[in-house]
Amino acid sequence: MYGSEKMSQAYNTNMPRPYRMSRPILLAIAIIIFLGYASHSAWQQSAQPDLRTTPKIDLPTIPKTTRLHTEGRILDPFESLDESTAGLVEDIPASSTQQVAEPTPSSQSTNTNSLALHDETLGAAGEGTLYSKIGKVTMLYYNKPTKDSFWYEKALSSQREHNLRFGYKQFVLRTEIVPEFFSKQAFILSIMLQELAKPTAERLEWLFWHDVDLVLVNAQIPLELFVPPPEFSHIHHIVASDLNGLNAGVFFLRVHPWSLRYLSAIISYQDFHPDKWLRYQEQTAMEWLVQEWEQWGRNTTHVPQRWFNAYHNYGTDDSVPAEWEWKNGYHEPGDMLVHLPGSGDSRPDLIREWMDRVQNEPKKWVLALADTSYEKNVTEFWRKDAKKEREVQDTYWRRWHLLIELGSHEDDLRREAVKKAEQEAEEQDLSDEMRQEKIKELKEKYKKLKIKHLRDAERVKMKEEGLLEDNDDNGETKHENNDS
DSSP states (O other): OHHHHHHHHHHHHHSOHHHHHTHHHHHHHHHHHHHHHHHHOOOOOOSSOOTTSOOOOOOTTSOGGGSSEETTEEOOTTOOOOHHHHHHHHTSOTTOOOOTTOOOSOTTOTTOOOEESSOTTTSOOOBTTBOOSEEEEEEOOOSSOOHHHHHHHHHHHTTHHHHHHHTOEEEEEOSOSSSGGGHHHHHHHHHHHHHHTSOGGGSOSEEEEEOSSEEEOOTTSOGGGGSOOGGGTTOOEEEEEETTEEEEEEEEEESSHHHHHHHHHHHTHHHHOTTSOOTTTHHHHHHHHHTSTTTTGGGEEEOOGGGTOOBOOOOOOOSSOGGGOOOOOBOOTTOSEEEOTTOGGGHHHHHHHHHHHHHHOHHHHOOOGGGSSHHHHHHHHHHTGGGGHHHHHHHHHHHHHHIIIIIHHHHHHHHHHHHHHHHHHHHTTOOHHHHHHHHHHHHHHHHHHHHHHHHHHHHHHHHHTTSSOTTOOHHHHHHHHHHO
């Protein structure tokens, strides 16, 4: 009772009125989930784990006839499919098209493991019962097993070596809690409540959320490396942005009452902001919230994307001013993981490709921490860049809006000009070589114009914000000279 009153006081003191209204509902949901854990947990911790025994990887969502057993053994998570196993995967019905994380129509669905409080097949054996103070959280559920879901399970199993090495508990949600992707925040909230109910010394200190569409490439990199030093104790949320803004596929949350309020605000965002369009559902809700500086932004830090959210290299747009450094953080050898958002139907193939890379070229991709630039970059970030969080975010969003508005307009003009030039080339019966050369010159012209117009527009915006004097043209002149 005392704990409940104390939590209630914290909510009443810190939460704005709209978010307080949702508290009773959210707490009721959390209590139901917590009771569900007690009766459906898939994990029982042994007192003395046998370190000589490899943890069994059981794929509960794949029928026994298609489980990944070969001659009585279970495949290593980094083992490629060869002729001996490919046939087993072919047994999965190809006509089944359900996607990962689709709503499960019935609580009796055979693929559901209820809420896996701690997945022992992926959890830490560690040294005895010694676990890290960081826990991993993810979700993977679907209506029927498919070839795609098979590779998602393989991607999830790539976490195993990392968990074993550093003692990370792996929490896996195997069934939907609330509609759409808000199950992510609901699941994290339920774990956060359980941890805060424990004595301080027994709690996890951080939760590391990761989507299932990623491959843990380099198991030599500890998550502890990325949490803020003591002087940044006010930072409770660590995220990485891509070119579309905040990416909710991988992030850290401190086990702290602030995180309870933040998760509650995300889940209830649509109810209290029906006028806001959530382009990427809960990810966009997170993005809107962290732009509210006093309430959420000041406790959030955006870190370099490659730290723990590196992408597969899809190429870089060079029609943006070079000094903006407007590019995704693409994976380089030694990076901890590769994330594959937006890859659509090619995602299972990319998962397989990356797991093959790790298996076939470990010396290239799996580097010791000391052989990477992590320690230097992380130290420099917290020493310098982290102190400029608000300035960096203001700059990011100024440029993002310019690209969405002005940049899109410039791209439309270029496409219209190219289309007109192609028609003229056809009318003039130009050769393919002459036509291609003409189009190339035209694209280059419009690219330079776009870069110039973006720089001009940013200069105007900065003057409006009082960040640039009217006579301060040195930077622009220098860039124009370089471009010419």
